[in-house]
Amino acid sequence: MTQTRRPLPQAEAGDPRPEERADAARNRAKILAAAEEIVATRGVEGLSMADVAAAAGVGVGTLYRRFGDRSGLAYALIDRREREFQESFMGGPPPLGPGAPAAARVRAFLHALAVRVADQLDLLLMAETATPYARFGAAYGAYHRHLTILLAELRPDREPSYLADALLAPLAAGLIAYNLRERCAGLDTVHAGLDALLDGLDPART
Structure with missing residues (x-):
């Protein structure tokens, strides 16, 4: 897939999307679900516009009109999950969302982010390496602001x-991929390592 210079997407509170007709919204949902299934089974390189269209039951022209190309479709997949993830830590239930102590929220956030990165690993590997600083785009900024507020407390x-940068560093897609695929570690190993870092920051544990 051709790499692009688009930043990683970010969901902002109150960020409305243009209204879609009901049939258009249903088609978009079917297309993204089909694309997610193809990426899960074949990887990013297997993301074919023709195959996605066939699986979703729409014309190939519909995909090109809505997403432009494979890269646009890939970023739509990232955007969909990213918005869901950011909504969960901005306003979801505790401990990930508001209402829990800062230490519990930081721990829940880092654990959830590790899962989120692993869930779309190939797509995020592509996105985070598109340019030298692609990782530090809009989504990283949202994570960093969130952690900075909690860590200040x-x-x-x-x-x-x-400290926010230091805690986010182990969650780069490249490092997650290396640990999961080359070292054959599991997410439990990643979570345990994050917990060890956090234990050194939590006054209640030091």
Whole structure:
């Protein structure tokens, strides 16, 4: 797939999308579901517009009109999951969402982000390596702001901005891929490593 220079998507509170007709919304949902299934079974390189159209029961022209090309379709898949994920930590139930202590929210967020990266690993590998700083786009900014606020509450005696970067570093798609695929580690290993880092930051555990 041709790499692009688009930033990773970000969901903002109150960020409305243009209204879609009911049939158009249904077609979009079917297309994205079919594309997700193909990526899950064949990988990003197997994302064929013709195959997605056939699986979704729509014409190939519909895909090109809506998404432009395979890259546009891939970014639509990332955007869909990214919006769901950001909604969960911005306004979902605790401990991931508001209402839990800062330490519990940081831990829940990092665990959930590890799962989120692993869930769309090939797509995120493509997106995060499109340019030298592609990883630090809009979605990273949302994660960083979220962690900075929580870390300022958890450890007011430390610089929260850099701590946020340090906690996000192990969750780069490339490092997650290396651990899962080359080291044959599981997400439980990733979670345990994140917990060890967090235990050193939590005043209640030090």
